[in-house]
Amino acid sequence: GAVVSQHPSWVICKSGTSVKIECRSLDFQATTMFWYRQFPKQSLMLMATSNEGSKATYEQGVEKDKFLINHASLTLSTLTVTSAHPEDSSFYICSADRGNGYTFGSGTRLTVV
Amino acid sequence: DAKTTQPPSMDCAEGRAANLPCNHSTISGNEYVYWYRQIHSQGPQYIIHGLKNNETNEMASLIITEDRKSSTLILPHATLRDTAVYYCIVRVAGQAGTALIFGKGTTLSVSS
Secondary structure, eight states: OOOEEEEOSEEEEOTTOOEEEEEEESSSOOSEEEEEEEOTTSOOEEEEEEETTSOOEEOTTOOTTTEEEEEEETTEEEEEEOSOOGGGOEEEEEEEEOSSSEEEOOOEEEEEO | OOOOBOOSEEEEETTSOEEEEEEOTTOOTTEEEEEEEEOTTSOOEEEEEESSSOEEOSSOEEEEOTTSSEEEEEETTOOGGGOEEEEEEEEETTOTTOOOOOOOOEEEEEEO
16 A cells, blocks of 8 residues: 555656656545655755645745646646756656655656757 | 764675664654665665664664664665665654655665
């Protein structure tokens, strides 16, 4: 139980295009989900907290107009990287708050060329 | 949340016990010690957590010192698949709606 599905697992896109990453809780409802970014050989860095039915809360230094988060249902949060640039290439990971713990998605490797 | 300190890397031979230390000298009375691990290019995986008593599950054992200022995660019989980054996180339990904050962790390399 407590599975979080993240798609796609990897994506390559051209500079200037947008990419949407989905995070679904398969067997539980998640009022709150979190998005992290991880650069090579570094730790996970929290980008934003996504709350169902309300605006996301972004960490300092994360551009909310560039990283659009939508949490329209209790089982789905999406992260859209808009106007992607090579420096946005990274490993993006979502996490769902189960109330008694956290479950992480398997991550999305984004490469912007 | 209290700060934690972990060694950046450790090596372990396959089949031997891996003992990963974590210092959390500023831990407060209501903060738990959590351990997660991240295998390369995957999302983090929960391992175990505890408050003050030693804990054991099918994955590992957690030994917390009596003063709670440090702890050790023990993988009793390490395998190659245990090669990963291990994160020790200290936080109050039940903080629904607040994210886990990851430090740099310990990179454990298990070799045959």
